[in-house]
Amino acid sequence: MTRALRDIQTEAGETTAPRPRRTRRRARGVDPIPWWLTAIVILVGLYFILPTLIVIPMSFSSASTFQFPPKGFSLKLYENFFTNPVWLTSLRNSVLVAVLSATLATVVGTAAALGLHNLTGRLARFARTVLMISIVTPAIVIAVAVYISFLKWQLVGTITGYVLAHAAIAVPFVLVSVTSALGGFDPKLLRASASLGAPPHRTLLRVTMPLISRGIITGAIFAFVTSFDEVVIALFLRSPLFQTLPVQMYNSVTVEIDPTIAASSSLVVTAVTIICLVLQFVGSRGKTR
Amino acid sequence: MPGPARRRTPSPQWLLLVPAFALITVILLVPLGQSLVRSAGSPDWTIQHYQTLFTDGVTLRVLARTAMTAAMVTVIAFLLGYPYAYLMTRVGPRLRGVLLVIVLIPFWTSVMARNFAWIIILQRNGPVHSFLEQFGLDIVLYGTVGGVTIAMSQVLLPFMVLPLFSALSGIDRRLLLAARGLGSHPLRAFWKVYWPLSRGGVVAGLILVFTLSLGFYVTPALLGSPQQSLVAQLLGQRTTQLLDFAGASALGMLVLVVTLVLVAWANRLGGTISAIGVVAATRTKDQP
Numbered sequence: 001m002t003r004a005l006r007d008i009q010t011e012a013g014e015t016t017a018p019r020p021r022r023t024r025r026r027a028r029g030v031d032p033i034p035w036w037l038t039a040i041v042i043l044v045g046l047y048f049i050l051p052t053l054i055v056i057p058m059s060f061s062s063a064s065t066f067q068f069p070p071k072g073f074s075l076k077l078y079e080n081f082f083t084n085p086v087w088l089t090s091l092r093n094s095v096l097v098a099v100l101s102a103t104l105a106t107v108v109g110t111a112a113a114l115g116l117h118n119l120t121g122r123l124a125r126f127a128r129t130v131l132m133i134s135i136v137t138p139a140i141v142i143a144v145a146v147y148i149s150f151l152k153w154q155l156v157g158t159i160t161g162y163v164l165a166h167a168a169i170a171v172p173f174v175l176v177s178v179t180s181a182l183g184g185f186d187p188k189l190l191r192a193s194a195s196l197g198a199p200p201h202r203t204l205l206r207v208t209m210p211l212i213s214r215g216i217i218t219g220a221i222f223a224f225v226t227s228f229d230e231v232v233i234a235l236f237l238r239s240p241l242f243q244t245l246p247v248q249m250y251n252s253v254t255v256e257i258d259p260t261i262a263a264s265s266s267l268v269v270t271a272v273t274i275i276c277l278v279l280q281f282v283g284s285r286g287k288t289r
Numbered sequence: 290m291p292g293p294a295r296r297r298t299p300s301p302q303w304l305l306l307v308p309a310f311a312l313i314t315v316i317l318l319v320p321l322g323q324s325l326v327r328s329a330g331s332p333d334w335t336i337q338h339y340q341t342l343f344t345d346g347v348t349l350r351v352l353a354r355t356a357m358t359a360a361m362v363t364v365i366a367f368l369l370g371y372p373y374a375y376l377m378t379r380v381g382p383r384l385r386g387v388l389l390v391i392v393l394i395p396f397w398t399s400v401m402a403r404n405f406a407w408i409i410i411l412q413r414n415g416p417v418h419s420f421l422e423q424f425g426l427d428i429v430l431y432g433t434v435g436g437v438t439i440a441m442s443q444v445l446l447p448f449m450v451l452p453l454f455s456a457l458s459g460i461d462r463r464l465l466l467a468a469r470g471l472g473s474h475p476l477r478a479f480w481k482v483y484w485p486l487s488r489g490g491v492v493a494g495l496i497l498v499f500t501l502s503l504g505f506y507v508t509p510a511l512l513g514s515p516q517q518s519l520v521a522q523l524l525g526q527r528t529t530q531l532l533d534f535a536g537a538s539a540l541g542m543l544v545l546v547v548t549l550v551l552v553a554w555a556n557r558l559g560g561t562i563s564a565i566g567v568v569a570a571t572r573t574k575d576q577p
Contacts, residue, residue: 033376033379033380037372037375037376038376040369040372040373041372041373041376041388044369044370044372044373044446045373045388045391047369047443047446048391048392048394048395048443048446049391049394050406050410050443051395051398051402051403051406051407051410051443052394052398052402052406054406054409054410055402055405055406058406058409066408066409066412067414068409068410068415068416069416104312107308108308108309108312109309111305111306111308111309112305112306112308112309112310114302114305115302115303115304115305115306116306117302118302119302119303127303127306127310130310130313130318131306131309131310131313133313133317134313134317136500136548136549136552137317137321137504137545137548137549138501138503138504138505138506138521138544138545138548139504139506140504140505140506140521140524140525140541140544141321141504141524141541141544141545141548142317142320142321143506143525144324144524144525144528144537144538144541145320145321145323145324145538145541146316146317146320147528147529148320148323148324148327148528148534148537148538149319149320149323149324150320164312164315164316165316167312167316168312168313168316168317169317171309171312171313175309225397229399229400229401230400231400231401231507232506232507235525236525236528236529246399246400246401249401249402249405250401250507250511253404253405253408253511254510254511261401261405262405264402265399265401265402265405265406266402268399268401268402269397269398269399269402272397272398272399273397276393276397
């Protein structure tokens with residue numbers, strides 16, 4: 001009601017509208033957004049978040065099946081998760097692999113982003129493409145190729161195998177976020193630092209690194225999440241002695257029909273959401289500064 | 290960070306690329322290269338493994354089914370993604386931020402949590418089945434290609450919305466106003482002015498979603514059925530159960546080549562790789 005009123009007023013008094021808001025208001029008045037478009041977008045938005053909405057109530061179910069809506073309320077599934085050594089070991093393995101591979105990916109990815117910064121031309125484009133190639137290669141193709149090669153190199157089922165494979169697919173995420181941090185970087189600062197007598201490595205440590213630290217942290221977190229949530233390659237690299245949490249979740253729906261996956265899903269979704277919201281917050285604070 | 294810190298003053302900048310290249314080469318390029326060699330050279334140079342793909346009767350059927358599924362996913366993603374991306378260009382910065390966060394939610398949602406949720410939603414006596422039963426329809430989507438399509442569309446929608454949004458936000462809306470001012474009907478103005486300008490982003494989004502859906506493994510494995518397997522399931526099965534490494538490598542190479550050609554095409558049209566340039570980059574895009 002009030003919006004319609006405002007639109008009419010805006011349309012009528014277009015030329016007298018206050019300057020700063022003029023363009024936006026005029027766009028609305030002449031060319032309104034139809035109601036059906038809003039309705040479609042709300043439905044699509046629900047579709048986006050539907051799985052998340054299902055998983056959380058499921059985790060408080062007291063039933064031992066996958067029935068939805070859940071029959072009763074209980075914390076049984078969480079109790080299962082935190083007392084069953086299979087789930088806890090998988091969780092520990094996942095955290096370990098994710099920390100190590102994120103560290104490796106962040107170090108080499110940041111170095112590569114610094115190396116590519118300001119490089120132009122065919123060779124630099126080629127280098128960037130090679131480093132980004134894993135984003136567009138289907139995970140299943142990587143998994144099959146890596147599995148067969150790792151069999152020969154005896155890396156299947158080893159921490160080294162997981163860490164190397166996950167680091168390799170996480171490098172593009174670090175590269176992108178550090179590169180975008182470097183994009184907003186004023187090169188005059190480097191000259192200023194040099195003119196004050198700082199050798200290049202000190203400039204790198206004292207000027208460049210702090211200014212792109214937000215990009216590095218973002219990249220590291222994305223690398224961590226990528227590894228923590230990776231399931232296709234992990235399914236091929238798993239062994240009876242070493243499997244990650246997503247693989248255990250996979251087992252729990254294919255082999256065991258174990259509803260503890262609901263608790264595990266909720267924990268992972270909540271943790272990742274919190275991480276991303278923190279990133280969002282850090283990012284927007286950085287923008288306004 | 291020890292890597293960059295070790296940089297020596299006189300060394301050229303590109304030396305910093307060496308560690309990343311070493312990692313990618315050893316872990317990705319060498320296995321993929323070995324895969325290529327295995328597919329065409331075991332025991333002697335031969336195209337037999339590729340020939341088998343097209344003559345064994347099974348692979349072609351699976352490839353056709355995969356292409357059909359991917360096409361359905363692409364159409365659904367387009368029909369849902371275009372209005373969404375369009376509205377994103379029309380609202381104020383605050384609401385646009387909210388819509389962007391919603392787009393990114395499928396990215397955040399853990400792969401296994403999401404697939405588990407779809408099992409619950411689509412299973413017999415699940416919400417969708419019960420809902421359809423009220424209309425006398427006894428349709429179970431779990432274990433069918435239809436269920437796989439619905440779940441895959443949800444995951445791939447961001448890959449449609451993000452390139453579309455970046456294309457649509459570059460369109461000058463004053464052109465629409467001009468068309469309207471010259472007496473055009475709004476729908477006609479959209480069709481004659483806006484749609485042609487958005488076509489680059491549309492094609493990029495279509496190719497990207499189609500390409501990505503070719504390689505899906507977990508969703509068809511959990512939500513589909515072995516009788517209606519898609520190419521990724523076949524690939525996994527040949528590797529781990531049949532131990533047909535040469536055959537699996539040939540199939541893998543085929544999928545890889547098709548994917549890379551399509552992605553290169555999409556990328557030329559709309560700079561898509563940088564558009565998905567993954568979540569990190571999109572965060573900075575909410576205020577163009």
